[in-house]
Amino acid sequence: MTTTHHRRLALIDMGTNTFHLLIVELPEERHAEPQVLMRTKVGVRLGEGGISKGEITPQAFARALHTLQAFQEEIELHQVTDVRATATSAVRVARNGSELVQAIFEQTGIRVEVIPGEREAELIAKGVRQAVPLGDERNLIVDIGGGSVEFIIADEATIFWKQSFEIGAQRLLDMFFPDPSGVMSAAAVAAEQAHLSVVLAPLVAAIEEFQPVAVVGASGSFDSLADMQLGQLRTEAELPPCTDLAMSSFQNSYRQLLSSTHEERKAIPGILPMRADMLVVASVLFDFVLGVSGITRIRTSAFALKEGLLAEMMK
Structure with missing residues (x-):
């Protein structure tokens, strides 16, 4: 044998x-x-x-x-x-x-x-396409990492625009929420939003130009938001490739994150303790993106960069 x-x-x-x-x-x-x-x-x-x-x-x-x-x-x-x-x-x-x-x-x-960031964005788009049927609609793909954030406007076949910004959640935490043991103040939220409106000017211009109709959030922060919607923390293997995230669910999660201390955040069902603080500044960022795009349809993708690499290697 x-x-x-x-x-x-x-x-x-x-x-x-x-x-x-x-x-x-x-x-x-x-x-x-x-x-x-x-x-x-x-x-x-x-x-x-x-x-x-x-x-x-x-x-x-x-x-x-x-x-x-x-x-x-x-x-x-x-x-x-x-x-x-x-x-x-x-x-x-x-x-x-x-x-x-x-x-x-x-x-x-x-x-x-x-x-480099541009390559990262390309791989994320390829990974997301394995999980989420984009069809011929233009979607704004958002990946909020700890170090950088990637934005890609794409449909099933084409990437129309992509850019990586070094404004990941760990950096935002350091800048706007240096003591995450408490509640993020309204002033800190406003400061982060003001910073984003300057740094993300290219994104705002791209949204205007390409008019994406839906958002897909990929990886970490969005896995957490999907888990919060369910009220249950899932392992990597248990996450479905694609989840519909209700706008009302995100808004509830966002309000809850903004009004809780570190200890309270850690106890929220669906939150990984090590992500509890980053999720606050990441949600401020996501709320900013929803605000400038006016998009209300949100899906999350459990697939991102590594699945993009795999898809590329399978070709």
């Missing part, structure tokens, strides 16, 4: 807040779907304490290495044949980002590719 060796891929997305690992087995037939063997995420908080200073702190550096070593064990366990690892905003801008990439390679043999 001979065993056939299937190609197994591991995709690693090293985000500023969360590291993701996706392990799939590629099908023999060209058009079959890859089989997911493992899907997991770890809250590494790579940007905590240092992203606004342009460095990865020693603690965050150690957490990142530790996580990649754990990922490497899973990769060996699953007899993976190909590994693709990408790093985004935190590693892109940190003075010691290349040291981390080097240390990861020396200790795990994993080669990390640091990708």
